[in-house]
Amino acid sequence: MMLSFDLAELYPVETRVLNQQVKRNIGRFPDRYMFQLAQNEYDILRSQNVILNLRHRLKYILSKLKKQRKLN
Secondary structure, three states: OOOHHHHHHHOOOOHHHHHHHHHHOHHHOOHHHOOOOOHHHHHHHHHOOOOOOHHHHHHHHHHHHHHHHHHO
């Protein structure tokens, strides 16, 4: 799983610019390849910042959330 800041780093652009382009061209991005966190999911991520560095923690928690969504 790659997050928007991972893709922005891969295609040397700012994360906000990448996110703007996705919003402007949403039809070009299949739903099965992306999802957006709900506010409470984002809040959970922010509250976990002591354990791991940001990038590793986000990847770990997002993979858990994605698995949990598939089970529901």
